[in-house]
Amino acid sequence: xxxxxxxxxxxxxxxxxxxxxxxxxxxxxxxxxxxxxxxxxxxxxxxxxxxxxxxxxxxxxxxxxxxxxxxxxxxxxxxxxxxxxxxxxxxxxxxxxxxxxxxxxxxxxxxxxxxxxxxxxxxxxxxxxxxxxxxxxxxxxxxxxxxxxxxxxxxxxxxxxxxxxxxxxxxxxxxxxxxxxxxxxxxxxxxxxxxxxxxxxxxxxxxxxxxxxxxxxxxxxxxxxxxxxxxxxxxxxxxxxxxxxxxxxxxxxxxxxxxxxxxxxxxxxxxxxxxxxxxxxxxxxxxxxxxxxxxxxxxxxxxxxxxxxxxxxxxxxxxxxxxxxxxxxxxx
Amino acid sequence: xxxxxxxxxxxxxxxxxxxxxxxxxxxxxxxxxxxxxxxxxxxxxxxxxxxxxxxxxxxxxxxxxxxxxxxxxxxxxxxxxxxxxxxxxxxxxxxxxxxxxxxxxxxxxxxxxxxxxxxxxxxxxxxxxxxxxxxxxxxxxxxxxxxxxxxxxxxxxxxxxxxxxxxxxxxxxxxxxxxxxxxxxxxxxxxxxxxxxxxxxxxxxxxxxxxxxxxxxxxxxxxxxxxxxxxxxxxxxxxxxxxxxxxxxxxxxxxxxxxxxxxxxxxxxxxxxxxxxxxxxxxxxxxxxxxxxxxxxxxxxxxxxxxxxxxxxxxxxxxxxxxxxxxxxxxxxxxxxxxxxxxxxxxxxxxxxxxxxxxxxxxxxxxx
Numbered sequence: 249x250x251x252x253x254x255x256x257x258x259x260x261x262x263x264x265x266x267x268x269x270x271x272x273x274x275x276x277x278x279x280x281x282x283x284x285x286x287x288x289x290x291x292x293x294x295x296x297x298x299x300x301x302x303x304x305x306x307x308x309x310x311x312x313x314x315x316x317x318x319x320x321x322x323x324x325x326x327x328x329x330x331x332x333x334x335x336x337x338x339x340x341x342x343x344x345x346x347x348x349x350x351x352x353x354x355x356x357x358x359x360x361x362x363x364x365x366x367x368x369x370x371x372x373x374x375x376x377x378x379x380x381x382x383x384x385x386x387x388x389x390x391x392x393x394x395x396x397x398x399x400x401x402x403x404x405x406x407x408x409x410x411x412x413x414x415x416x417x418x419x420x421x422x423x424x425x426x427x428x429x430x431x432x433x434x435x436x437x438x439x440x441x442x443x444x445x446x447x448x449x450x451x452x453x454x455x456x457x458x459x460x461x462x463x464x465x466x467x468x469x470x471x472x473x474x475x476x477x478x479x480x481x482x483x484x485x486x487x488x489x490x491x492x493x494x495x496x497x498x499x500x501x502x503x504x505x506x507x508x509x510x511x512x513x514x515x516x517x518x519x520x521x522x523x524x525x526x527x528x529x530x531x532x533x534x535x536x537x538x539x540x541x542x543x544x545x546x547x548x549x550x551x552x553x554x555x556x557x558x559x560x561x562x563x564x565x566x567x568x569x570x571x572x573x574x575x576x577x578x579x580x
Numbered sequence: 581x582x583x584x585x586x587x588x589x590x591x592x593x594x595x596x597x598x599x600x601x602x603x604x605x606x607x608x609x610x611x612x613x614x615x616x617x618x619x620x621x622x623x624x625x626x627x628x629x630x631x632x633x634x635x636x637x638x639x640x641x642x643x644x645x646x647x648x649x650x651x652x653x654x655x656x657x658x659x660x661x662x663x664x665x666x667x668x669x670x671x672x673x674x675x676x677x678x679x680x681x682x683x684x685x686x687x688x689x690x691x692x693x694x695x696x697x698x699x700x701x702x703x704x705x706x707x708x709x710x711x712x713x714x715x716x717x718x719x720x721x722x723x724x725x726x727x728x729x730x731x732x733x734x735x736x737x738x739x740x741x742x743x744x745x746x747x748x749x750x751x752x753x754x755x756x757x758x759x760x761x762x763x764x765x766x767x768x769x770x771x772x773x774x775x776x777x778x779x780x781x782x783x784x785x786x787x788x789x790x791x792x793x794x795x796x797x798x799x800x801x802x803x804x805x806x807x808x809x810x811x812x813x814x815x816x817x818x819x820x821x822x823x824x825x826x827x828x829x830x831x832x833x834x835x836x837x838x839x840x841x842x843x844x845x846x847x848x849x850x851x852x853x854x855x856x857x858x859x860x861x862x863x864x865x866x867x868x869x870x871x872x873x874x875x876x877x878x879x880x881x882x883x884x885x886x887x888x889x890x891x892x893x894x895x896x897x898x899x900x901x902x903x904x905x906x907x908x909x910x911x912x913x914x915x916x917x918x919x920x921x922x923x924x925x926x927x928x929x930x931x932x933x934x935x936x937x938x939x940x941x942x943x944x945x946x947x948x
Contacts, residue, residue, distance in 0.1 A: 253784065253787065256787075257783065257787065260783060261780070261783065264779035264780065264783060265779075267779075268777050268779060403614050403616070403617065403799075403828045403832070404614060404799060404800050404803055404804070404828070404832045405831070405832060406803065406807065406831055406832040406833060406834050409811070409834060412811075413811040413812060413813070415813070425812075427811075497777075498776055498777060498804060498807075498808065499804075499807055499808075499811070499834070500776065500803065500804045500807065500832060502614070502800070504774070505776065507774075508774060508775075508776065509776075539780075540779055540780050540783075543780030543781070544780050544783065544784070547769055547770040548769050548770060548771045548772065548775065548778070548780050548781050549746055549770045549771055549772040549775075551772075551780070552772070
């Protein structure tokens with residue numbers, strides 16, 4: 249193993265890992281919020297993120313975004329893309345809740361049914377983007393789908409570069425680039441906002457109440473269905489934010505982009521303690537750093553092995569994750 | 581098999597009725613999916629050949645049935661079973677990728693069918709003694725050395741970073757390039773298929789001081805890798821094999837990022853196609869796009885079989901024998917298969933293509 253490569257640039261690898269993990273953490277929030285309230289793993293959340301990346305691609309393509317414009321315009325590109333992605337992702341998350349989960353909940357379906365429904369919805373969304381955007385428009389109505397210049401979806405699609413990567417700060421032990429800084433600061437900022445929302449506001453109190461005891465919360469006048477819709481919207485909006493940062497940092501998307509990120513984000517949520525917002529942040533950042541360290545020590549195709557080995561070891565000693573489960577239930 | 585070459589002397593006969601001449605061939609490959617861009621031109625080349633043949637021989641109708649495998653061996657296997665069981669199929673064009681060819685050639689051999697591949701290049705496909713498999717392109721034994729020649733002779737680089745995606749195609753190509761370049765390879769990394777974030781790889785490239793990055797693999801990983809390399813300030817050169825010969829590569833990597841990237845291919849530029857007619861313009865007139873990678877090779881694969889129909893071959897055994905003894909100039913090269921199903925290595929040329937303003941254009945024939 250190449251320890252020299254790791255330790256000679258440890259600071260750099262840490263920054264690389266944090267900016268990678270920040271995106272996992274944002275997506276992990278969606279899993280954790282839903283799990284905290286419903287005790288349900290929403291496997292369709294990976295596709296909520298995927299839809300967000302396509303919204304970012306669409307917004308930037310339509311606006312003709314590029315990195316040569318003025319700072320003000322770039323800010324506009326970022327904000328419009330953030331709005332588009334957050335609305336698209338939150339919309340899809342909400343639709344999934346209304347169409348796939350709520351009818352089952354009304355019938356008190358066993359949790360296994362939710363699980364398979366989640367996987368089914370995930371596949372439907374993924375293949376919709378993969379096939380409809382690729383084959384569908386060109387096969388059924390040739391030449392009609394020109395919104396983005398060509399049919400896409402199954403083929404990896406490049407996004408316009410909106411922020412040209414530049415070294416921003418060179419501290420000797422590491423160099424942080426402008427995009428890395430935006431990703432890390434943006435992700436942590438969004439998470440703090442969510443944390444404040446859940447812990448300090450009236451609606452957030454409702455969320456915690458339903459997480460703690462749905463029946464009692466209902467007796468106290470909390471509308472359970474509204475709280476559930478709220479958490480799907482919040483999780484979706486965070487996934488939309490993650491999609492923007494992903495587009496900014498990596499600049500590509502494809503119909504199954506959510507699959508791997510979804511698994512990693514779910515892992516991050518479990519690592520930090522599923523149901524725990526701060527745990528998702530810790531788990532995500534940690535997972536990103538472990539992956540980059542592992543890939544540097546060995547080879548990039550070993551990064552998943554490292555990530556899951558650490559997960560297994562952590563769960564052996566702390567079965568509820570690093571910070572434990574707590575969206576209301578364990579701590580409040 | 582060679583002993584059956586006498587069948588050839590039956591000669592062409594255009595005046596047979598439709599019941600006695602013509603037949604059905606199957607073509608399979610990744611006609612949709614992430615790698616379709618490097619396969620559909622070959623299919624369209626074959627389509628063009630079939631349509632021209634049918635127009636010229638109204639009494640000898642040949643139909644070509646397409647089977648989309650997305651390049652996935654698991655999806656190619658049921659197709660192979662279906663085609664082998666359906667006796668109306670006389671021959672097969674494919675596979676387009678090495679993995680799907682390897683997975684299905686036993687099935688086709690069992691059905692007594694002949695396969696003519698326009699673009700499957702893995703070396704080991706012809707070393708197993710399989711009777712069905714033939715290909716009209718060179719194998720990775722010719723592409724790998726050509727890539728290393730380009731790096732060492734044209735670019736004269738001695739600091740090369742090699743990555744691959746671990747696939748049957750990418751890893752094999754990267755290994756050949758590594759062994760040919762020897763000490764010029766300063767470091768290497770293996771990425772995963774569908775990987776999106778290449779931060780660790782890029783850190784390795786930067787600390788190795790390499791001025792050339794070679795990637796063995798397909799567009800899905802190569803495009804984001806190149807884009808992120810450029811984003812991180814890598815100013816060196818980028819080269820990859822025929823897996824990157826896809827207009828989508830430049831689009832996904834970005835026009836500025838991909839400018840000057842080199843893509844090698846055992847396929848010839850379409851304007852270099854021989855055959856006494858303007859292949860490139862006929863292709864463009866029919867399909868509306870310039871012929872891409874392996875378009876002429878696809879045309880050649882179909883022509884080998886069409887000539888067989890014209891010579892009155894109607895059964896699988898006759899067609900297999902016909903292909904084994906075939907010897908005729910095609911668009912791309914003289915097509916004559918040795919007993920393993922390979923064309924003569926002396927006729928195989930590897931071309932370098934470069935990305936210019938988002939378009940893949942011919943650069944030069946790589947010196948041997």
